[in-house]
């Protein structure tokens with residue numbers, strides 16, 4: 001049923017879309033994974049208990065800006081034009097907020113958007129330029145750049161609460177996007193959360209020391225290993241100045257870590273040092289190397305990452321409480337998602353980009369009072385490609401024919417549509433670039449996965465039931481020959497169906513030139 005413009009707000013649900021950055025389902029209690037024991041997200045878990053958890057939720061292209069562009073348009077990267085970070089989003093194209101707005105919704109966007117340019121289709125917006133900063137960040141608004149003192153996650157939440165309480169037009173339904181920078185690198189927790197996980201030993205993933213022997217060469221030739229690539233200062237804020245025996249006045253902290261800390265007020269910086277300095281001293285005295293050093297880095301990484309997650313988890317609680325206070329809970333859909341998963345030491349890595357499960361996954365939890373059964377779990381294959389169609393159907397607005405996703409509304413109602421997809425399509429475009437993850441495309445069904453690193457013409461195939469950690473490619477195993485052939489066919493069928501005519505013949509050297517020219521960035 002379509003609603004006429006001007007329908008009473010009560011007839012059409014409000015949508016609060018809380019979206020974080022790099023939050024792996026492994027670090028959400030409700031997903032029952034290996035970090036559940038440290039209770040990382042009590043408030044997101046509460047939302048899950050009241051709504052539906054999507055267990056097979058995946059992105060189309062595991063990197064910040066492109067995931068957001070797919071959500072905005074409901075179209076794959078090759079069609080919306082935002083293939084990799086550094087691309088510019090064309091705001092003149094059709095987007096779901098514009099369509100919601102035209103159907104009578106108020107649309108609001110706060111926080112990280114990572115798409116550059118002035119957002120279009122929003123009644124109100126304040127966004128972080130680029131990656132944004134954790135402490136005392138700038139925001140771009142329709143009126144120009146502003147700077148706010150405080151912690152980014154809290155500031156974004158505060159703007160959303162203020163909008164609900166003071167700026168909202170109560171006669172209209174709304175779509176409110178609360179989009180956090182956290183827990184994106186470089187992991188800087190709120191001061192109140194420093195040390196929040198210090199009294200527990202963070203569990204290690206089973207693949208922390210994986211060697212990638214039985215996989216295609218790109219998985220060995222990358223730059224995102226905790227061991228070889230995670231920087232003590234840049235990533236973990238370890239003070240290395242003592243090692244260089246330099247006076248404090250000439251500190252040569254790594255430029256980026258130092259730049260992030262330089263943004264803090266003297267009081268913030270003092271609290272930061274009070275927490276980290278004794279730990280850094282202990283670290284230097286321990287003189288770790290080899291596996292012990294990797295384990296120490298993993299603990300420090302996870303403690304900072306999970307403390308950033310804690311800020312996001314509190315934001316979810318604040319949003320829920322505010323909706324309750326305003327009497328909006330019953331007619332508001334609350335969604336929690338993040339742009340992609342993340343390696344939390346899985347495979348020995350950090351970061352994302354790959355089609356392997358830890359970075360292919362996206363958390364997706366939806367509470368729709370009266371529609372989603374409390375505590376329900378869905379196992380269908382869903383993607384960020386589906387969000388635009390879903391939002392439009394939730395709002396009772398028309399879904400244009402050219403959107404490539406499927407509305408999740410039937411799934412949210414607990415129905416199983418006869419014609420649901422049996423495979424998802426993936427295409428990552430950014431190589432060579434930061435972290436050196438080869439371009440790849442592939443398909444994943446409920447059980448199997450095929451990946452093509454086409455610049456190197458290398459393939460991988462996994463049976464996820466037999467090898468859920470994807471440690472041993474079975475591409476050349478004759479036992480799976482028929483399945484490999486079938487997935488190759490599916491890959492080609494989906495490529496044609498989605499209209500992906502990307503040129504995959506160009507060799508890595510061509511991108512090298514782009515990197516040198518500064519045309520490709522993180």
Ligand code: CA
Pocket residue numbers: 021022063064184339340
């Ligand atoms: Ca991201």
